Structures are given as C-alpha cells and as structure tokens.
Amino acid sequence: MFGRAYVVMDRLPGVTLNELAYRRPEIIEDNRVTISYQLGMHAGFAFVFGAKDGYQTNYIFDSVSKILTRIDKESFLEVPDEPRNTLSDDDRYTQEIAACELSNLKYIPAFRDSETRPKIIYAFRQGFIDKYADIKYKKDDLIGLVMESRGTWLKLKPESDPGEYEGETRKLIEKVSEMIDLEPEAVFDRLMKAKIEVDAGRYRRR
Amino acid sequence: MASPVMSFEEFVEKLRFEVPEKIGKANEKVQSELPGLLEVRSTNRQRSLLINPKEARSHLKDLMGRRERTDRFLDTVSAVRDEKVEITEVVRGHREDNRDFILKGRNPETGVNVNDMRVLLGIPERHGEDIRNEATQAAFYKTLNLHIYREKADLNAENDDIRLRIDVPGERRNAL
Numbered sequence: 532m533f534g535r536a537y538v539v540m541d542r543l544p545g546v547t548l549n550e551l552a553y554r555r556p557e558i559i560e561d562n563r564v565t566i567s568y569q570l571g572m573h574a575g576f577a578f579v580f581g582a583k584d585g586y587q588t589n590y591i592f593d594s595v596s597k598i599l600t601r602i603d604k605e606s607f608l609e610v611p612d613e614p615r616n617t618l619s620d621d622d623r624y625t626q627e628i629a630a631c632e633l634s635n636l637k638y639i640p641a642f643r644d645s646e647t648r649p650k651i652i653y654a655f656r657q658g659f660i661d662k663y664a665d666i667k668y669k670k671d672d673l674i675g676l677v678m679e680s681r682g683t684w685l686k687l688k689p690e691s692d693p694g695e696y697e698g699e700t701r702k703l704i705e706k707v708s709e710m711i712d713l714e715p716e717a718v719f720d721r722l723m724k725a726k727i728e729v730d731a732g733r734y735r736r737r
Numbered sequence: 738m739a740s741p742v743m744s745f746e747e748f749v750e751k752l753r754f755e756v757p758e759k760i761g762k763a764n765e766k767v768q769s770e771l772p773g774l775l776e777v778r779s780t781n782r783q784r785s786l787l788i789n790p791k792e793a794r795s796h797l798k799d800l801m802g803r804r805e806r807t808d809r810f811l812d813t814v815s816a817v818r819d820e821k822v823e824i825t826e827v828v829r830g831h832r833e834d835n836r837d838f839i840l841k842g843r844n845p846e847t848g849v850n851v852n853d854m855r856v857l858l859g860i861p862e863r864h865g866e867d868i869r870n871e872a873t874q875a876a877f878y879k880t881l882n883l884h885i886y887r888e889k890a891d892l893n894a895e896n897d898d899i900r901l902r903i904d905v906p907g908e909r910r911n912a913l
Contacts, residue, residue: 535858536865537810538872539817540888541767542839542853547831564745568752576883582874588831598760600884603832603857604874605867650745657749658756665881672880680873687869687892 543600545593552587552638558594563641564654566592569599571658574632576601578617578625578718579666579710581609585631587638608677614709618721625718626734629725656719663715670711677707760884767885809891816889818851820844830855865892 548566551559559566570590577585583606591600611617611624618625636655641647666673681700690696728734743751815822823845830837840854859868872890879885 535861536868536890536892537813537856537858538868538888538890539813539840539854539856541817541886542855543886550831564748565752565756568749569756572756572883576877576881580874580877588833596759596763597756598763598884600886601878602886603837604871605859605863607870607874653745654749654752657753661753662881662883669880673877676876676880679876683873684869687865 540602543591543593543602544595545591545598545600547588548590548592548635548638549587551592556640558592559638560640562592562594562597563639563647563651565597566599566639567636567642567651567654568658570632570635571655571660572662573599573601574628574655574722575659575662575666575715577632578628578722579610579663580607580707581611581624582607583609583627583631585628585635587635590635608680608703608707610703610706610710612706614706614713617710618713618717620724621728621733622721622725623734625721625725626729629722630729630734633722633726652723659719660715663718666711670708673711674704674708677704757882761882764879764882764885767887768879813889813891814840814842814854814856817854817887818842820851821846822851825850830857832857836860868892 546554548559573585573590576582582604584603585601589601589603591602592598593600611622616622616624636642636651639651642651678700681696681703685693685696811822811824814824821844822842824840824842826841828839828841829835830839836858838856840856841850842854843850857868857871859865868890869892872888872892875885875888
C-alpha cells in the first residue's frame with residue numbers, strides 16, 4: 532500500500548553531536564552537563580518505548596537554546612516480549628539501547644577523561660532517572676497514546692484480521708506497561724553493564 | 738582560581754528544573770502554530786480516463802500523476818510553514834544515506850523567504866512505517882516535555898518521484 536513516504540520538518544538550529552565533536556568540540560565541552568543530562572532523558576524514553584536508533588547523527592544540539600533534540604525517530608514501540616528480561620545479563624534489547632544511547636557519551640571530551648567521567652555519568656544518570664519518573668507519573672496518558680497510535684496505524688494500513696491486530700495491541704500495551712513499571716535505577720545499572728558487554732564483543736545482533 | 742558559584746550537584750539540580758522548563762516553552766511555541774502532525778490521505782485516486790489512443794492516455798495519466806505528487810509535496814511543505822511556499826533551492830542534508838534534504842523557500846505572493854525546512858525520505862522497504870513512527874512519536878514527546886518540532890508526514894507518496902520536485906544539483910530529472 533505504501534510507497535516512498537516522507538516527512539517535511541523544521542530545519543533545527545544547531546548541529547549533530549558527531550559534527551559538533553569534529554568541528555566545535557569546545558561547544559560540547561562548555562555544555563557537557565546539559566548535553567549529558569538531556570542524553571539521559573532521551574535514553575530513558577528510548578528504553579521504555581523501544582526507540583532504537585538514537586545514534587549521534589540523530590541528536591542535534593543548539594548552543595543558543597541549549598536544547599538537545601532527537602530527530603529521525605524511525606524506530607518506535609519495538610519493545611521486547613519479556614520486559615523483565617531486560618534486566619538480565621546479555622539481554623539483546625538492553626544491549627541494543629546501550630550500544631546507541633551510551634555510545635553518544637564518547638563525543639563529550641570530559642567523558643573520555645577519567646577524572647571528569649563520573650560527573651558526566653552522574654548528569655546522564657540524573658536525566659535518565661528524572662525522565663523515567665516523568666514517564667511513570669504520566670503512565671495512563673502514555674498508554675492512551677499507545678492505543679491511539681495503534682488505532683491510527685490501523686487506519687493507515689487496514690489489517691485483514693482486525694481481531695488479531697487488537698490482540699497484538701493488547702500485548703503491546705502490557706509490554707509497555709511493564710517497561711514503565713521497571714525500577715529506573717536498576718535499568719540504568721543494567722544499561723551500563725550492557726554497554727560493557729557490547730564493548731567486550733558480547734553483543735548478539737538479531 | 739575563582740571560587741565556584743555552586744557545586745556540580747547543585748548545578749545538575751538546577752538543570753533538572755531549567756531544562757524541562759526551557760523545552761516546555763519551545764514546545765508551546767511550536768504547538769501554537771502546529772498545523773497537524775500526521776497527514777493521512779486516501780490512496781484511492783479517481784482519475785478521468787477519457788482520452789484515446791492508449792499512448793496519449795497513458796502519457797496524460799503520467800503527467801497528471803506527476804503534477805499530483807508535486808502538488809501534494811508542496812501542500813505538505815506549505816502546511817509545515819502555514820503559508821504558501823515555493824521551493825527555491827535544495828541542498829543535501831547531513832545523513833550519509835542521502836535520505837534527507839534541506840529546502841529553502843519563499844512565499845510566492847509576498848516574496849519573503851521562509852525558514853529552511855528539511856525533508857526525510859522513508860526507506861522503500863519499510864513501506865512507510867519508518868515515517869509513521871517518526872510522526873507518531875511527536876505526541877509522546879509533547880506529553881513528556883521533550884523537544885518537538887513542526888513536521889508533516891505524507892505516508893502515501895507512491896514512488897520515488899518526490900525527487901521530481903526536489904531538484905538536487907546533479908540529480909535533476911524531469912522537473913515540472
């Protein structure tokens with residue numbers, strides 16, 4: 532039914548994280564805490580809602596407004612079948628999120644320095660925990676949005692078996708709900724360990 | 738060395754309130770003019786097929802289709818800016834897979850330039866799901882006070898001919 536879809540959007544002021552690291556590292560250095568904090572907020576969102584493409588090229592930082600914006604969000608609601616498993620060693624989902632979101636920290640020069648690294652991680656963690664708390668607080672609204680989204684998707688691409696689609700929607704809502712209910716501190720710790728697993732070559736691509 | 742005005746922890750604490758507030762204000766600005774996040778169009782186009790012979794009909798159909806796609810694209814662009822927009826220049830975006838372009842444009846009636854826009858093309862194999870995902874997340878971002886931006890998606894562009902109007906230097910093909 533669909534061909535080549537497209538989206539037209541504002542061109543945001545600012546540049547991508549990797550471009551900034553290459554051309555204007557001093558801007559990252561000057562804003563290292565706010566960038567880390569906001570990366571943490573986006574990582575929390577990515578983990579709960581299965582947004583897996585949070586690469587450095589998909590973050591734009593505007594040094595005037597100090598806002599970090601996530602663009603090209605082409606992956607969504609790709610949550611795991613067993614949310615509890617995300618807290619286990621070598622879980623692929625957690626590794627996938629960690630491989631994207633935590634890798635972005637390497638573009639912050641202070642993260643590469645062993646003395647300042649803990650501060651960067653602290654700010655990232657705080658952003659992550661804060662956004663997770665916000666997600667928990669707005670859980671009902673967000674679950675409502677998942678249902679609305681599924682409804683819109685069905686209108687866009689009618690399924691031959693609406694009953695089956697409805698069943699899939701129910702399962703998805705259960706999974707998102709379980710993701711929201713996880714303890715953010717435990718998730719953050721697991722993400723850090725998952726990144727170490729990825730760096731050690733224990734990432735099992737699907 | 739100057740004494741610090743606040744500790745690192747105090748600074749992060751300050752961020753916890755200031756960053757969401759700043760994003761909230763930016764979102765309000767976008768939201769106040771947002772023309773709608775997701776465009777859903779019917780795929781059932783009705784075209785008049787009154788012309789013969791076969792080749793002429795086919796040619797006309799092709800022209801009509803091309804015009805329709807171009808108009809739809811310009812409608813989408815105009816909707817993002819909430820005014821009539823004529824595209825004056827297209828340059829490549831930052832993506833290495835060449836799926837994004839920066840559009841420069843102006844209002845043809847007033848001659849005033851409009852803010853630059855960016856277009857992201859979906860991956861054909863994903864049949865619109867990637868663009869659908871992008872557009873869908875805006876409501877979540879707004880609810881969670883993460884930064885949103887004005888955008889409008891067209892999920893029913895039928896083929897690659899969107900590039901007909903995106904006249905990228907060196908890639909110009911049959912521009913209308």
